[in-house]
Amino acid sequence: MSGIIERYRAYLDLGDIPAVTLGEGGTPLVHWATWGIQDIYLKLEGTNPTGSFKDRGMTVAVSVAKAQGARGVICASTGNTAASAAAYAARAGLPAFVVVPEGRVTREKMMQALAHGAKTLSVSGNFDQALAAVRRLAQERGDIALVNSVNPWRLRGQETGAYEIVDELGAPPAALVLPVGNAGNISAYFHGFRRYGRGIPQMFGIQAAGAAAMVEGRDLENPETIATAIRIGKPASRHLAQEAVLVSQGQFLAVSDQDILRAQQELAHGGVFVEPASATAYAGLKVLRDRGALPPGPIVAILTGTGLKDGQTPFQWIDQTTYPTSADALGSHIERLLEEGAARVAH
Numbered sequence: 001m002s003g004i005i006e007r008y009r010a011y012l013d014l015g016d017i018p019a020v021t022l023g024e025g026g027t028p029l030v031h032w033a034t035w036g037i038q039d040i041y042l043k044l045e046g047t048n049p050t051g052s053f054k055d056r057g058m059t060v061a062v063s064v065a066k067a068q069g070a071r072g073v074i075c076a077s078t079g080n081t082a083a084s085a086a087a088y089a090a091r092a093g094l095p096a097f098v099v100v101p102e103g104r105v106t107r108e109k110m111m112q113a114l115a116h117g118a119k120t121l122s123v124s125g126n127f128d129q130a131l132a133a134v135r136r137l138a139q140e141r142g143d144i145a146l147v148n149s150v151n152p153w154r155l156r157g158q159e160t161g162a163y164e165i166v167d168e169l170g171a172p173p174a175a176l177v178l179p180v181g182n183a184g185n186i187s188a189y190f191h192g193f194r195r196y197g198r199g200i201p202q203m204f205g206i207q208a209a210g211a212a213a214m215v216e217g218r219d220l221e222n223p224e225t226i227a228t229a230i231r232i233g234k235p236a237s238r239h240l241a242q243e244a245v246l247v248s249q250g251q252f253l254a255v256s257d258q259d260i261l262r263a264q265q266e267l268a269h270g271g272v273f274v275e276p277a278s279a280t281a282y283a284g285l286k287v288l289r290d291r292g293a294l295p296p297g298p299i300v301a302i303l304t305g306t307g308l309k310d311g312q313t314p315f316q317w318i319d320q321t322t323y324p325t326s327a328d329a330l331g332s333h334i335e336r337l338l339e340e341g342a343a344r345v346a347h
């Protein structure tokens with residue numbers, strides 16, 4: 001079956017409405033490492049159709065919008081929601097309007113939204129201000145569906161990530177580690193595990209230190225981090241996320257931009273290329289390990305978006321050396337590089 005609606009329709013309360021789908025979900029759960037008594041798995045959400053986990057929620061939100069006769073969809077976005085909304089709206093034959101904080105969305109995400117034909121509006125200010133504006137507009141108009149994660153259908157769709165993990169491991173993991181911005185995804189996973197009825201893992205929400213509104217327990221006016229996807233100061237799902245962490249006996253944790261870059265590099269050197277926001281989860285996972293805060297058993301980190309979403313940031317750590325050579329000299333150059341171990345990277 002293709003797409004999360006057909007696979008999990010019984011859990012989604014959608015009746016028999018037609019699915020607007022691009023075949024999302026079914027993402028790889030890769031065994032990454034064994035750290036003593038922990039088996040570490042990475043869920044590669046960047047393999048979704050538009051390159052991020054947002055597609056799980058978007059297929060549901062856009063299917064409902066279409067079935068209810070919406071004239072279009074609108075969202076505020078740090079980029080991934082825009083790309084996803086644009087793609088699913090295009091699939092549904094609906095216009096998409098995306099509102100982004102000016103100059104703070106990666107080129108690649110903007111390109112995606114524009115390629116799918118979305119009308120893009122930029123506001124000066126940050127994501128939080130953009131979200132407030134689209135919420136107001138959607139409420140006033142009524143005929144344009146708001147497809148941010150404040151739309152409950154988005155979170156219902158994102159719950160399916162939890163279902164997949166339970167289906168694949170045969171039980172919930174001992175802990176789940178994921179990046180937190182607007183706090184929708186951590187809330188969706190929590191409710192997903194609850195609805196699936198097999199138990200709830202300890203939930204660890206990782207934030208960038210400059211945008212750690214959940215860790216600090218207060219809203220921030222000027223969030224700042226290289227991980228633009230989670231550069232959010234007023235998490236819309238704060239209360240749901242607090243409940244998730246409290247009930248599951250997990251915690252929120254902040255990591256520095258430096259830690260995020262190192263985590264992105266380490267994952268990439270192990271073959272897994274994710275965007276900075278997603279690397280935040282792995283950076284947090286390592287801090288939790290070093291503090292002895294992880295429970296024994298399988299641990300899953302949700303890597304929310306592909307590295308191809310941000311073509312700039314990795315150049316802060318990529319070794320761009322190229323070696324001048326010639327056809328005649330190639331063999332000896334390769335031999336020397338092998339001896340120097342230059343072609344080998346470790347994680």
Ligand SMILES: Cc1ncc(COP(=O)(O)O)c(C=O)c1O
Nearest residue numbers: 080181182183184185229304305
């Ligand atoms: C790649 C990526 N990771 C994590 C998040 C955070 O998810 P949430 O805002 O639901 O906390 C986002 C949100 O935009 C994202 O794009």
